[in-house]
Every structure is written in C-alpha cells, then in structure tokens.
Amino acid sequence: MVAQSLIEGLKQRRNKLAQAVAQPVILWSGRGVGRNFPANKLAFRASSHFLYFAGIPIDNAAVRMEDGKLELFMDNPPPQATLWHGETPQREEIGAIIGADRVYPLAELSQKTKDAATIAVQESTTYQEQCRLLDRSVAFSDRLKDLDLELAKAVVKLRSQHDPLALQELRQAAAVSVEAHKAGMAATKHSTTEAQIRGAMEGVIIAHNMCCAYNSIVTVHGEVLHNETYSNKLQPQDLLLADVGAETPNGWAADITRTWAVSGKFSSTQKDLYEIVLAAHDRCIAQMRPGVEYQEIHLLAAGVIAEGLVDLGILKGKPQDLVATDAHALFFPHGVGHLLGLDVHDMEDLGDIAGYEPGRTRSDRFGLGYLRLNRPLQSGMLVTIEPGFYQVPAILSDSNFRAKYQDVVDWERLAQFGDVKGIRIEDDVLITDSGTEVLTAQLPTKVAEIEALVL
C-alpha cells in the first residue's frame, strides 16, 4: 500500500471534483452545539462531505472549491479564548495543514457564493446560514435537484471508491475496533451488566484518541435491532451482541458486530444458529468481487440462512421458495449490509443516491425493502457484511405474518431455540481488483476462537 500525505491526498480529491463539477462548490463543516450553555459543548462532528475535501474537522468553517483550488473560510478564535482553551491554531496554520490555496475570515464567504453548489448539513444553525448565503432553499436527500444533485452524484462517485488516504484511516478505525471487541470479550467474565462490557469496549476506543462511529449496541437483547440501553444484567445462558465501531479523529469509521456467550460457551442451540449465520457471512464474502451485484450477495445470505433453518427443522420447504416468499426475513429482516466510509451508513444523508444505482428504487418486498445498498460492487468500495438471526417479537407475534407463514414455520421446533434472541456477525469488506480484503479479519468469527477469547 502506498502511503499518501494528507495534502497530496486532499489535492487529488479536489482535482477529481473539479473534473466532474464545473461550478464552484461550497461545503460547510457545521458547528458544535451547546448543551445547556454555549461553552458546554456536545462533541463536535464536522459534516462528512466537508471532511472529505478539507481533511480535518474545523468547527464553523466553510471551504469553497473551484478548478481544483480550495479557499478556507473560518474565524480565528477571539483573543480571550486562549484563557480557556489555550493557544489554538490560527486560520493560516490550519490552511497550511490542509493545503488551502487561500484563507479568509468567514464573513468574506458572502462575496463568493454566486452559482455555487452545496450539500445540506444536518446541524440547523449552519443549514439556515447555507440557505441565507446561497439565497435559496437547499434541499435534503432525495429532493436534490440541479446543481446540488450534480454535485451529490460526483461526491458519491468519489466517496464510494476509497483512495489511499481514506484507506489509511479506515484501516486504523478497523484495527482499534478489533481491539475493542477483544476487550469486550475478555471483560465478560468479570462483568455483571451490559454497561460494564460497553465500558471496556469504548475504553479502548477512547484510549486510542478515537470516538465511537455510532451509538454502541451492547446487549443481551440482540433481537432489538437498534438497542441503545445498557442496563440489563448478564445471565450465564445469555448471548451478548456487541455492535461497536471506532471513528478516527478525521472522521473515518469502522463497524463490527460479534455475538458471544456470556458464560464463554455457546449452548448447542446457540451454536447451531450461530453456525448458520457464520456460513452466510463466509459465503457472501467468498462471492464478492467487482461487478457482482450487492443484492445478489444479500439474496445469497438469505438463501444460506433459509437452507440452514430448513436443516434445523425451523423452516419447511425449499430454500429458494422460502427466499422468494420472504420467509427468511421473519428471522433476518434487515439488509446484509451497507456502504462504509466517513459515515457508518456512508452518505445516507443523500437518501438512496449513494446506495442505489440510478433507476433503481427500494423494493416493497418484506425481504428486500431494508436493503440499503443495491449497486454492482466496484474495486475500492468498502461495505459491511452482516447477516443475522433474530427472534423479534414484533415480527413473530404479528398475526398477519403468522397467518402468511403458518405452513412454513415449525413453531414448536422454533420454541426449542428460545435461548437465541439475536445473533449478528459483521465485518468490513473492501472490494479489491481481485476479490476482497476483510479489514476487520483480525477479529475471529469461529465459535472455538470466540469462546477462547471470552473464557
């Protein structure tokens, strides 16, 4: 792998943008939000599109790019700020770090907004400023049109094929996330609550001067797909599902899920289902290479899960028929993964512009509607592969589902697997010219290896 300096990498991105978009582009970073008074700030996170071209987080700044040149607009902190914050870099120094061609106070941006394209930021004060300075209502996600739509498409093209600078960061996030998961496994035998395991995992991330790329899921209720509470006590018969990923200081994410037994040893029923999810995970990754449709990978996962559940006697019928009627989605209701980069669901602020090939829209099928990515794989793309098995009460107790799938589920047999609430195995898979490289491969997935890390 060729190491790339920050400035060199950023200049390449700006040049590529200039080749795709003729008009000037202005991107805002957003600003840190105060909690109960302005100086008590919630953690500042710069907008990802800004980070992609500016490289580092700068609170309340904007960049204007045209013909490959970048102008940075930001205010120096007032002199009295040094009392509280110490010496912080001035505009010129930051401009030098990121290879800006010119630097200006923020107020001068208003002179340079003519015909500029932009992408809306999520933070509301800055969003209003965007609309005011551009003198138009800046649209979000699927409502994008004209200049901004052209820009969004160009940015998607760049951000979905990771360059060496991005890969350096993504590898660091992956490596630290692997260590966090190992720490979570090792902490289990000394822990009595989910919160203690979360603490052990996030502690590793914080100790590497990183933050979490998303709210961690660390739970014995893995069937609650976005569970964000950590108050449950651990019981020896529980499985623990941990979906935890680090973000580098410049904003690049990892996204890993592992599921392990609190006692250290999977029960036979837990192991049976775990092996099915693992088979789906492994077979998906083995099939991935440039040109393969991601939806085919999702359907492969669905097929492997359906086949495994038939073998266990939980589902009845031919696996391909079960997938065609979405019966697998009773237990695997989400998509097999998503794009990963500066955001954990990368570029989903643009709706499905990034995730869906032009002309494709979300399916209304139960088994396909939650697929977040429907494009052919290409070299340089980073995606997650995260098949799962869950017993979600809202699905399995739903009278419509029960009626529809009455004949294909052996409910009595299913009841024997009551000690499995949720299993997910998630890795970060880089598409290469010849196939794949799993950036998170250092974290084991096999039952015996996971047991050894927990015990």
Ligand SMILES: [Mn+2]
């Ligand atoms: Mn994920």
